[in-house]
Amino acid sequence: MKQFPTNFLWGAATSAPQSEGHSTQNGKSPSTWDKWFELAPEKFNENQGPENTSNMYEMYREDVQRMKDIGMNSFRTSISWTRLLPDGKTVNEEAVRFYRDYFSELKKQDIQLVANLFHFDMPWWLMEKGGWEVRESVDAFAYYAKTAFELFGDLVPMWTTFNEPMVHIECGYLYGYHYPAIVDFKKAVQVGYHTLMAHTMAVKAFKDGGYPGKMGIILNVSPCYPRSQDSEDVKAGHLADLLNTRSFLDPAVLGEIPNELIELVKDHHLTPVTEELDQQWIAQNKVDFIGMNYYQPRRVQAPENPQFPASMPSDFYAPYDWPNKKMNIYRGWEIYPEALYDVAMMMKETYHNIPWFVSENGMGVADEERFMDETGMIQDDYRIEFMQDHLLQLHKGIEAGSNCFGYHTWTFIDCWSWLNGYRNRYGFYRLDLANQYERQLKKSGLWFKELALTQQLKE
Numbered sequence: 001m002k003q004f005p006t007n008f009l010w011g012a013a014t015s016a017p018q019s020e021g022h023s024t025q026n027g028k029s030p031s032t033w034d035k036w037f038e039l040a041p042e043k044f045n046e047n048q049g050p051e052n053t054s055n056m057y058e059m060y061r062e063d064v065q066r067m068k069d070i071g072m073n074s075f076r077t078s079i080s081w082t083r084l085l086p087d088g089k090t091v092n093e094e095a096v097r098f099y100r101d102y103f104s105e106l107k108k109q110d111i112q113l114v115a116n117l118f119h120f121d122m123p124w125w126l127m128e129k130g131g132w133e134v135r136e137s138v139d140a141f142a143y144y145a146k147t148a149f150e151l152f153g154d155l156v157p158m159w160t161t162f163n164e165p166m167v168h169i170e171c172g173y174l175y176g177y178h179y180p181a182i183v184d185f186k187k188a189v190q191v192g193y194h195t196l197m198a199h200t201m202a203v204k205a206f207k208d209g210g211y212p213g214k215m216g217i218i219l220n221v222s223p224c225y226p227r228s229q230d231s232e233d234v235k236a237g238h239l240a241d242l243l244n245t246r247s248f249l250d251p252a253v254l255g256e257i258p259n260e261l262i263e264l265v266k267d268h269h270l271t272p273v274t275e276e277l278d279q280q281w282i283a284q285n286k287v288d289f290i291g292m293n294y295y296q297p298r299r300v301q302a303p304e305n306p307q308f309p310a311s312m313p314s315d316f317y318a319p320y321d322w323p324n325k326k327m328n329i330y331r332g333w334e335i336y337p338e339a340l341y342d343v344a345m346m347m348k349e350t351y352h353n354i355p356w357f358v359s360e361n362g363m364g365v366a367d368e369e370r371f372m373d374e375t376g377m378i379q380d381d382y383r384i385e386f387m388q389d390h391l392l393q394l395h396k397g398i399e400a401g402s403n404c405f406g407y408h409t410w411t412f413i414d415c416w417s418w419l420n421g422y423r424n425r426y427g428f429y430r431l432d433l434a435n436q437y438e439r440q441l442k443k444s445g446l447w448f449k450e451l452a453l454t455q456q457l458k459e
Ligand code: BG6
Pocket: 015, 018, 163, 164, 220, 293, 360, 364, 410, 416, 417, 418, 420, 424
């Protein structure tokens, strides 16, 4: 039996665009996802768009009760920027009513909210001006953040600025998975820089305003494991780590962009446009905690034919297909729980043992109805085993002194996921697509309840 610390947070995460629905109603203006779906629905799995979520916009009261029913004492969602400020300036009173009511319900049930400000959902009005490519996005985001702190500060114990900033940078500007689906390394660096400054200025607004609660950021971090100890492979691992992990973790926690990263982008003619006081703001606005989303490790090797100057990150490191890997055969990602221990140690040793939590971890499964029993319950023993194995590694890290205060799975109710729609199911509750109001508890939800209420993990 493994005992977790008292006050450990047990919960799950989702995001506004993936759970609320009503994506073009109740005063909300379109985000890039709403607009992209309107322009190119065929890109979305089974033509399911952001309107086809579990409808938490109407169901939040019952859903908060469902959280309580499975022992959750914490929950993350995001605020929709375009619901709160449809034109970037004017507050939508209907959104204020909705979020205040939703967050009050969580507070009443003693479920600690982590409220995130951006989960890939760039306002369309801002995208038309260039989105994260233009400096205006930094001020617009800081204004939105301040508005949210003012309106909901009394109901939010923990704030985060961004979910996985590397994802909207890579997917939008390098690999063509998210709007605007551009392939341009220089633009990606500029977008990354403005994202970092938007984060920094939101933290500054939070500190200057003296709002209650703590401030953090959520990063998708994995240790970068090189193919071998040969110097070229080790170098590839080091560069992958620099670009993917340290690019946000260092400024957020240590208050500085790694010098090595600044030199690297300079050598490759990728230096972004900056402003004079930026470094100072970064140094003065560190976070209180970090959220880590972990699904699978990053394995890398030296690239075969690197270009100089680099035109893509693949000139710095190439993916390595480890022959011994264990796969999630239902989703296609590697399963490697040991990385959570390595993350725990990295936070302890390199990042001053700052408080952190696992903000997403989970197992996506396609065609999950094949595991439904005659009573209608999904028998997701594979998911229980997945969480169990990850929690054992996390526990080992906590015993070794890492300052981890919680574990959130992805996700609470099966949710719509960008271009993948409902292809991969992750929830404790199954969502019946024929009737999006129907939620059915899975076996993993019962398992989680016992874990959360006893704080003990059976081995
Ligand atoms: C996480 C994102 O990285 O992965 C979520 O924060 C996303 O927004 C989740 O839904 C699962 O992704 P997928 O592609 O398996 O549906």
